[in-house]
Amino acid sequence: MKKAAVVILNWNGKSLLERFLPALLAYTPQTIADIIVADNCSDDDSLNFLSFLYPDIQTIELDKNYGFAEGYNRSIAQLSHEYVILLNSDVEVSDGWLVTAIEYMEKERDVVALQPKILSYRNKSMFEYAGACGGFIDYYGYPFCRGRVMDVVEKDNNQYDEVTEILWASGACLFVRTEAYKQAGGLDATFFAHQEEIDFCWRLVSRGKKIVCLPSSVVYHIGGATLAMSNPQKTYLNFRNNLLMIYKNMPEKYLNKALSIRFFLDVLAALFFLLKRERGNFKAVFRARRDFKKLKKKYKSVRQNNLAQSLPELPKQVYRKSVIFAFYCLNKKRYNDF
Numbered sequence: 001m002k003k004a005a006v007v008i009l010n011w012n013g014k015s016l017l018e019r020f021l022p023a024l025l026a027y028t029p030q031t032i033a034d035i036i037v038a039d040n041c042s043d044d045d046s047l048n049f050l051s052f053l054y055p056d057i058q059t060i061e062l063d064k065n066y067g068f069a070e071g072y073n074r075s076i077a078q079l080s081h082e083y084v085i086l087l088n089s090d091v092e093v094s095d096g097w098l099v100t101a102i103e104y105m106e107k108e109r110d111v112v113a114l115q116p117k118i119l120s121y122r123n124k125s126m127f128e129y130a131g132a133c134g135g136f137i138d139y140y141g142y143p144f145c146r147g148r149v150m151d152v153v154e155k156d157n158n159q160y161d162e163v164t165e166i167l168w169a170s171g172a173c174l175f176v177r178t179e180a181y182k183q184a185g186g187l188d189a190t191f192f193a194h195q196e197e198i199d200f201c202w203r204l205v206s207r208g209k210k211i212v213c214l215p216s217s218v219v220y221h222i223g224g225a226t227l228a229m230s231n232p233q234k235t236y237l238n239f240r241n242n243l244l245m246i247y248k249n250m251p252e253k254y255l256n257k258a259l260s261i262r263f264f265l266d267v268l269a270a271l272f273f274l275l276k277r278e279r280g281n282f283k284a285v286f287r288a289r290r291d292f293k294k295l296k297k298k299y300k301s302v303r304q305n306n307l308a309q310s311l312p313e314l315p316k317q318v319y320r321k322s323v324i325f326a327f328y329c330l331n332k333k334r335y336n337d338f
Helices: 014-027 046-053 067-076 097-107 178-183 196-206 232-249 252-275 279-298 300-308 323-328
Strands: 004-010 033-039 058-061 083-087 091-093 111-120 135-138 143-145 173-177 210-221
Touching: 004 014, 004 067, 004 097, 014 033, 014 046, 014 091, 033 046, 033 067, 046 058, 067 178, 083 097, 083 178, 097 111, 097 173, 097 210, 111 196, 135 196, 173 178, 196 210, 196 232, 232 252, 232 279, 232 300, 252 279, 279 300
Parallel strands: 004 033, 004 083, 033 058, 111 210
Antiparallel strands: 083 173, 091 210, 111 173, 135 143
16 A cells, blocks of 8 residues: 555546646656546546556546535545545646655654645746645635735745645645544535635644645646636635635634624625626625525534534634735735735
């Protein structure tokens, strides 16, 4: 049994596999890790392509498209490697990306999950939006990163090259101890896609676990390869899942204030979409809030069970103020401004 499994969840991503598998094979020592493609019932000939050109790559064939969260859960449930690496199909890895991370986690046994430095595939001098150099959230659930605050993405000038504890690691490239993944219940299948890794990592950190960004391991991410940034379905999932994440993880004494302020922030976001004539996104915000209200009843017991296993206070990686206020009113545009 090899120490690690690199698991790529694929859905109609043949073109991405064609582009990024060569580097993955070149920079992933086969003595350490298995490369596994978990296929979410693709119909674009992905599996035939793999069997013909890459017969040594293992595949897991799922019977339908379970989305990012449940697709990974069902795949990882079948694995017994010490480590699993969730790797997006639109990520280009670099020399040493895996060995550097595994060696660090072997040495630092209290670290249960890890994210490399994630740079933009299209402009490799810039951080990538969804993950950058490690993720955090503010008091109202808004994610931001070292290297990306709101829509401002920084150039990588090695300003974040120290190893740092973070709240969340990007699902684009997430190293995690398999036992910790399974004990925490994996990714929340209801999320389907978007922000499920933030919810998962918040769960881990709230239970006293340690997650870090290791910038000496570097990967390059395209981002938005499945849904464009302005897609209403992506807006819907981001808003709904973010509200659900807050409800699941926020300690009781902070919850009502956080959700009350979020109501007004969501209305402002919807009006902003309307001003930009993005009616689909405008409607998506309110549809997300409606569906979150329905899900709250189902998730009451989930929240109670989660909080019973969590520390009573917010993790130190949660910014105690509003990143939106800091960004727009205090002109704090970069992580180091906070």
